[in-house]
Amino acid sequence: MSLTRNAESEDLRLMPKSSRWPTVILLAVSGMLSSMQFTLIVPSLPSFSEDLGASAEDASWLVTITLLAGAVGTPVLSRMADMYGRRRLLLVTLGLLVAGSLTAALGPGFGWVLAGRALQGCASSIVPIGISLLRDMMPAGRAGTAIAVMSATVGLGSATGLLLSGVLGSSGLGTAGIFVFSAIGGVLALGGVLLLVRDAGSYPGGRFDMLGALGLSVVLASALFVISRSSWWGTNPLPLAVISGLGVLTACLWVPLQLRSARAVIDLRTAFRRPVLLTNIATFFATAGMFANHLLTAHEVQAPAGIGSGLGLSPVEAGLVMIPASLTMAGLSPVAGMLLNRIDARKVLALGALVMSLAFVFRLFTHGSLAVIVVGAALVGVGTALSFAAMPALVMGYSPAQDAAAANGINSLIRTFSGAATSAVFAFLLSSFAVSAGGSQFLTQSGLSLAFGGVAASCLLASVLALLLPASPRGTER
Structure with missing residues (x-):
């Protein structure tokens, strides 16, 4: 039986502009x-490790x-949103965010915090x-701008999180303040x-399709686990081999099941x-540019x-360095x-993607001053704003509207x-081109240059793949 909207609902594309844009802003902030x-x-x-009495390796599981x-x-x-209602599932996901934040903030031990992070x-x-x-909701001529604003929240939120972490963690609530902030934000977004x-x-x-969802969960979880723990191949290869085998076996059973469902x-x-496949491959290589910009x-x-x-900057100061890039992403999303x-x-x-590639080439050949680093990161932000706006428009243009x-x-x-792959490659580089200082490891100049060059090539590949796509997809039209 179909689930339809309430009788009082109208076609959202007929909403007046005064009602439409506050909703766009709300959804963007939620994202x-x-x-x-x-x-x-x-x-x-490190503070979580100390507060929860967990080892550094255990604490990394919180990520x-x-x-x-x-x-x-x-x-x-x-998928459930397409089946049962997008507003309904949006409320569910925000509810999970609030529940996870409260669980992590109020839980008595590491296990509770871990469960809360999973819900988040x-x-x-x-x-x-x-x-x-x-x-x-948006008319065809305005949908692109709204979607671009929403897409920019991925990069903007990631950068803002790095900046706010130190501020919230040093509050009177300690590390729990981070989760209290998320809970309050989630409640406001729900309202x-x-x-x-x-x-x-x-x-x-x-x-x-619960069986299909279960199979997908095993495949994705095993793949992401192996990628995120790739350093274990040198010390604990057996667990990774078993998990890899489980993922491959499940995928072999899951694919025919999905094709018949x-x-x-x-x-x-x-x-x-x-x-669709080319768009998602291009997305993978272009997104590496955004994550590498944060990490590097x-x-x-x-x-x-x-x-x-x-x-030699502190973590809080390092977060401040990313503000220009974040503002660039936010400011250029309407453009x-x-x-x-x-x-x-x-x-x-x-x-x-081409702008990101050129920005990393710029960073490859310019070093040594804060101004140059800020400019280079901001240039990557320009490319990120353009790329992340286009990705969902392409995907929706090549896919059925109901999906x-x-x-x-x-x-x-x-x-x-x-x-996850970008972080794994960064960890690999850190193990191969590192110098120790103050109990921590840092990339040598050659390692940093190799990273910049590799990411530039990744973004250039994304640009080429984008040009191989068919012209004029439906994009934001309906």
Whole structure:
């Protein structure tokens, strides 16, 4: 039986502008809050280790479990949004964020905090669900701008999380203050969604493919675990080998099951169509540029003077260095949206990825001053704003309208894997081109140069792949 909107709901595209844009801002802020969850605790991990009596390796699971939960939850919750209502599942994901934040803030031990972080990870589906709602809500000529603003929250939230971590962690509540902040933000977003967001259209409902969701969870969790713990191959190869084998075996059983299912969690036939597949591959390589910008910039400015181009800044000061890049992403997102309304989204993605590639080439050959690092990071932010605006527009243009949230969920999943892979490559470089100082390891100048060159090549590949896409997809039209 189909689930339809309430009788009093109208076509959201007929909403007056005065009602429409507050909703866009609310959804964008909600998306930023969800993307913060992956970086809010990263600079404060040593404090969590001390407060919870956990080893440094155990404390790192507070990041890994969030990535795992996000990887599993995003495609599942996004698919459920297409089936049972996007507003309804948006409320569910915000509820999970609040519940996870409260569990982590009030829980008596490490296990409770770990469980809370897992629930927080499910909030990553806010962005793809929100983008799908925006496409329903906005007229064809304005949808590109709204989607670009929502997409920019991924990069903006990640950078803001790094900045706020030290401030919140040093509050009177200690590390629990980080989770209290997330809980308050989630409650405010929940209230805003209840007041402002309405659903449009009808949803098919029906029986959800629980077996398919379970199989997908095992495949994604095993793959992301192996990527995020790739350093274990040298010390604990057996667990990784077993988990890899489990993931491969499950995938071999899961793929035929999904191809036969009438209500598959992931429509593999659509996902492997050439335009959708190329878009997601380009997304993977372009997203590496955004994550590398965060990692390498923070690493470069915190390295002691005399090591590479290190400036010896504190974690809080390193977060401040990323503010220009964050402001650039936020400020250019409406411009990116206007470009989407006028030219093919594939050209916007190609341009954004090319700008990122050139920015990393600039960083490869310029070193030694704070001004140069800030300018280089901001230039990457320019390319990120353009690229991230185009990605969801392309995915929705090449996918059926009724699967918009699920298609965006897969694209968001690709971004998550890109972030995990970028972190793994960074860890590999750190193990191969490192010098110790003050009990920590930092990349040598040759290691840093290799990283900049590799990311530049990754973004250039994304630009080329974007140009290979078919022209004029439906994009933000409906």
